[in-house]
Amino acid sequence: MRRLHTFGAFLIAATLTAGTWSGAVRAESMTYLFPAPPVLPAFGPIQLARYKGYFKAAGLSVKFAKAKGGVDVAKQVGVGNAELGGGLADSPIIVRPRGIRVRSVAVFGGRGFMQLVVREDSGVKTPADLKGKSVSVLSYQDTTYYALRGMLSAVGLKTQDINAMAVGPRGVPAMVIEGKAAGCACVPDWIPPLHAAGVKVRIIRSEDYFPHMAQAVLASDRLIAEKPALIGKFVGAVLRGMKDIMDDPAGSANAFAKAVPVWKGKEGYIKAVFDYYVKLVYPGQAVLGAIDQERLGRLQDYYVSQGIVRQKTPLADLYTNRFVMKR
Secondary structure, three states: HHHHHHHHHHHHHHHHHOOOOOOOOOOOEEEEEEEEOOOOHHHHHHHHHHOOOOHHHEEEEEEEEEEHHHHHHHHHHHHHOOOEOOOOOOOOHHHHHHOOOEEEEEEOOOOOOOOOEEHHHHHHOOOOHHHOEEEEEEOOOHHHHHHHHHHHHHHHOOOOHHHHEEEEHHHHHHHHHHOOOOEEEEOHHHHHHHHOOOOHHHHEEHHHOOOOOOOOEEHHHHHHHOOOHHHHHHHHHHHHHHHHHOOOOOHHHHHHHHHHHHOOOOOOHHHHHHHHHHHHHHOOOOOOOOOOOHOOOOHHHHHHHHHOOOOOOHHHHHHHHOOOOOO
């Protein structure tokens, strides 16, 4: 907790300094790439940082753009088309062997992004019970699908033992609602629609079976070397947004609906999503935003063993905690 308090004190000092010199110093422009539509509640910490002025207070002018998934984000960030971007903390494991020199500089939570969500009437209580059943997934190349594979492997099953259906983002919860799938490889955003449809579900945490990781901020080695201050400012601002959600999901849901007006009138849904992030994804970090090296190592071991990547990358090349640790 001392580190968190110190981090908070640093942010306050940075904010006051930014305010003192706002008339003399021009905000530094940068672009952040989202892996999916920026309006999704999954990106709450970033949207709240924008809406609440945390970027401005840090001396940043942040532009948003969208890529085609986390791997595409990593490629674009790696070649310098954007300063920073979002993906899962798994992403550097996948792209660095391809020569894309990016790493995670902060992660939004100490637990896994994907959860196995099953219908109560399916009889599934553990991943082992999925044998012979249908499961909806986003795609066969998505890291949430890899996490499902990891959960199956932990109980002695292979993907051939289930019917994994790649149906896109809308189809993932829809297949469960319609009874065409026993469950889904779901992110928190997709759980409230199941409840809204009257489907009773059981949540089986990926955390209990597999070292899946949460969303991360990705930066290139070059930017880390040349503009560390920019990264530190951005990371500090978005972690403030994450802490706001952890401390006050309801108030943060109201602010998010104002930040992203398409959600006006649906604050209850946003709160439900934020509650799942607070419960299932955000816990588990002694220092807010820090990457767990041991967990990352186990995850990479699995990816190599399954042939998802051909070779290991030194763990020190996959992440850095310098922007979230005590300064």
